[in-house]
Amino acid sequence: MDIHDDHPDLAQLAATGDLVAYFGYGSLVNRRTLRTKFLGIRRASAHGWQRFWLPRGQDGDMALLSVQPAEAGIIEGVVVYDRAEHLPAVDEREAGYARRIVDLGRLSVERPPVADVPVYIYEAHRGAADAAETQSAILQSYLDAVMQGFRTLYGEDGLRRFVAGTEGFETTVLQDRDEPRYPRAVTLSDGEAALFDRLVSERGARFIAPD
Numbered sequence: 001m002d003i004h005d006d007h008p009d010l011a012q013l014a015a016t017g018d019l020v021a022y023f024g025y026g027s028l029v030n031r032r033t034l035r036t037k038f039l040g041i042r043r044a045s046a047h048g049w050q051r052f053w054l055p056r057g058q059d060g061d062m063a064l065l066s067v068q069p070a071e072a073g074i075i076e077g078v079v080v081y082d083r084a085e086h087l088p089a090v091d092e093r094e095a096g097y098a099r100r101i102v103d104l105g106r107l108s109v110e111r112p113p114v115a116d117v118p119v120y121i122y123e124a125h126r127g128a129a130d131a132a133e134t135q136s137a138i139l140q141s142y143l144d145a146v147m148q149g150f151r152t153l154y155g156e157d158g159l160r161r162f163v164a165g166t167e168g169f170e171t172t173v174l175q176d177r178d179e180p181r182y183p184r185a186v187t188l189s190d191g192e193a194a195l196f197d198r199l200v201s202e203r204g205a206r207f208i209a210p211d
Helices: 010-015 084-093 140-165 192-203
Strands: 019-024 040-056 062-083 098-101 107-109 119-123 137-139 172-174 206-208
Touching: 010 019, 019 084, 040 140, 062 084, 062 119, 062 140, 137 140, 140 172, 140 192, 192 206
Parallel strands: 019 119, 062 137, 137 172, 172 206
Antiparallel strands: 019 062, 040 062, 040 107, 098 119
């Protein structure tokens, strides 16, 4: 399945060193959240990483997705190919995360358009606890974007793998779907809201209304 047509200059930019790539494991999986004019995107899996909900914000009251090294771990997502000049904009989007290099020997990319392009992943420092331990809240509008991306690219089985394989889901979900606080909120298709809510509820999440 083609996610998006490749830009005609993709190979040329790779040859001149003007191409970079980054591994998306959260909202980046949903192409509707991408703001730069990327050149290509592929489904991919990265070995050696674990995804978890990280306490963020003032006093760790909110949660965002992050990853941490885990020798036996594997995460699904996407590799986004982009112009090297756009990397500062991606860094700004991922403020608070450190950009790490991905071991290409442990990265599987579906029909890679080019070879030997550096691939980055954004990692935030975990600290002592995940969101379940601090009861940090997940924004429902952010979660919707992530889950829609996984359902679109990996089907319902892939969506279930995302929910089952992400640590820290046993926390609260702030129900901001009607008035999204996430700046890149998406519109859900019929049935998606009920499906997403059921899966995270089964995983141990509890819904709370905004103040």
